[in-house]
């Protein structure tokens with residue numbers, strides 16, 4: 001039986017509408033308009049598209065956004081100075097540094113410089129620690145988007161085996177942490193580039209989350225019949241966007257699956273809007 005599709009676009013639209021409503025109420029009550037400051041260094045074409053999409057999404061959700069475009073030659077110190085200015089600007093509630101940064105800039109130093117109360121990507125160690133302890137201030141956008149999709153789709157996570165492939169700080173690690181958190185209560189296996197026989201683990205997954213960055217890495221016959229498959233991957237192959245899962249054969253075996261595009265991607269932006277609103281409400 002073919003899987004039902006988890007429609008990230010539709011779920012994200014609902015989340016955006018909720019953010020718009022709450023932002024409108026906040027403005028009426030306090031005069032505050034949640035404000036996201038985005039920083040884009042260099043000319044990476046994909047990053048330019050991502051930042052533009054985020055700006056548009058902010059506008060539609062009643063949030064203010066400003067874009068700070070810096071040239072490729074920007075020094076780390078210049079970038080840190082801008083972040084300090086935004087940290088102390090009371091009109092800015094969220095700061096987003098678009099990744100990747102040029103090679104001469106150390107991303108960790110830069111991300112650590114964002115004030116934890118304005119860290120709407122939830123990359124700062126303080127926010128990562130709070131999330132791990134189950135008392136999050138902000139949730140990391142992509143994993144939070146996945147959790148929202150599971151929740152809206154009535155996917156039971158408690159007591160089920162979730163397998164996450166990928167251990168990046170942005171997706172894989174926090175994804176595993178959220179799935180194992182009290183309330184979600186999944187039993188989690190995290191696979192990575194040094195895991196042997198990934199197929200075996202995948203075949204045991206009730207919920208399979210692929211965040212590898214390799215087109216169609218997860219083969220259709222790695223999917224346990226009836227599993228829920230979440231494909232985080234966004235890979236450009238020629239002129240197409242392809243996920244980390246071999247979609248059609250996987251959809252034949254899964255009970256639910258996210259498409260690429262139109263799956264996790266839109267949820268990530270919706271969660272960024274949600275975090276910006278949360279940051280504005282914390283004042």
Ligand code: NAD
Pocket residue numbers: 142165166167168169170171172191192193194195198211212213214232233234235264265266268
């Ligand atoms: P990353 O490159 O930082 O991490 C990839 C992870 O995959 C690593 O932890 C590595 O251990 C693992 N890996 C690599 N090769 C492997 C192999 N052969 N076997 C098993 N594991 C392997 O990437 P990322 O930032 O976590 O992103 C992963 C994918 O998700 C990319 O396609 C990226 O574009 C996409 N992404 C999508 C969204 C979204 O909003 N949908 C957000 C962030 C990232």
